[in-house]
Amino acid sequence: MKQFELPEIIKPEGVFYLPNAYISLYNNLKNQKELQEMIINNDDRVPNCAIINAHMIIDIFQLLAAASKASLLDNQKKLKTNNVNSEIIFSLSPYTKINEANNVFGISNDCDAALVIILCEDDAKAMEINDEVTSFIEGNEIQLSELSSYTDLEKIKKFFKIDESIQDEKFVLKQVLEQMTLKGLKAE
Amino acid sequence: MMEVESKLIKQGAEARVFQTIFCGKKAIAKERFKKPYRLPCLDEKLTHRRVVKEARCMAKCSKAGINTPTLYLIDNVNHVIYMEFIEGITVKEFLRKNQDDEKNKGIVEDLMKEIGKMLAKMHSIDIIHGDLTTSNLILRDDNAVVLIDFGLGYTSHLIEDKAVDLYVLERAFISTHHNSEELFSFVLKEYLKNTGSMGEQVNKKFEEVRLRGRKRSMAG
Ligand SMILES: Nc1ncnc2c1ncn2[C@@H]1O[C@H](COP(=O)(O)OP(=O)(O)OP(=O)(O)O)[C@@H](O)[C@H]1O
16 A cells, blocks of 8 residues: 555645545455445445556556545535545546446456555554455555556547557556546536 | 645736646646636636636647646636646747757757647647747757647637737747747748648738738837
8 A cells, every 4th residue: 555645735825635545456356246236335344445447547646636636526515426435436537427437447347456545634544444445355465566567558548539549658648637637627 | 744835936917826746746736816806706607717718728739649738637616727747948948048059050940840830730620829929838858849828728710810829929939039030930831831721821811910910010
């Protein structure tokens, strides 16, 4: 598990802070089906975290940007989904269908690698939640630096409607981040 | 206690620009603030619309392959756009330092062509920048040119709007760089090379706009 700082939020009267993000990566998932069902059913045993299909993530920054947006909207009482964890998953999608976001970026049957993100103010609390996570997930925790070997760039390009001939991963990430940022913006 | 990372780098008439850190990356936060003389509810709407327009113009250019700061987050309550910080120097500074050096002639010419190509791409997708200056072009550390500040940007397919966009840039060259005529001619030539018949129409209009400008300055 690794700690990350979310951005300072600038307001006319000064800055305010979002919680920290704690991220870990698992492979060889065995109980994805069970996890998925528990999450869908809002089971009490689900830890206070978001579990993400690692194949749809190019870079941890992509997940951090989604977490920043979700956390900001939470703070502003403007969530489009039930809670900040489901909002992280929703924020990863460029489209406004919540179900679709869950299917693509949440955990599902064919997903054998997952990123877990915990939003929380302090390290001690994050450790507690992480203990719950490790007993909840059947799989092996691996280094975040191994994420790239799970990234399915072709699938990502397809979902984000990015020209499939583009091979530059940095360019794809830029387009993904911008589609996420622009989602749902109305001129009115 | 945490440190405040955000530092104000520019206080404009419409926006405050901060340098900050966004999830570990150096970033810019551009905050549009309220205008005290406008009705609050109208002000809110106009400010929001401006933020959306700016972000959309950036993303459209980026999608077309123009180098722009990557958008990170939009705060619709406080009207702030968070974006990538571009490391480099403005084309304005670069020209001031290098344009007189004979051995840099080729580099300067290539840079001007790069700008022409970029503007051709931008006008081909009907984006008008609205504030083209050599300060809004950053020569990034990897030598790519990056277009910033879409604060006056909008979408238009009108030839006149594109011509005025170029005219604004020409004026910026004239007021800040001494051999502006030659510099700008490289930009325009490359622009025309990459815009086909649309470019020809823009060029014709551009000459008219120039003429109007000249008459105005003689009269005034
Ligand atoms: N993405 C960026 N990376 C690096 N520097 C930037 C970036 N965006 C802005 N700057 C710096 O901040 C200055 C002001 O930014 P910008 O031009 O966007 O604001 P502005 O001129 O106040 O906006 P507007 O013209 O919309 O009122 C720029 O001239 C540039 O030096």
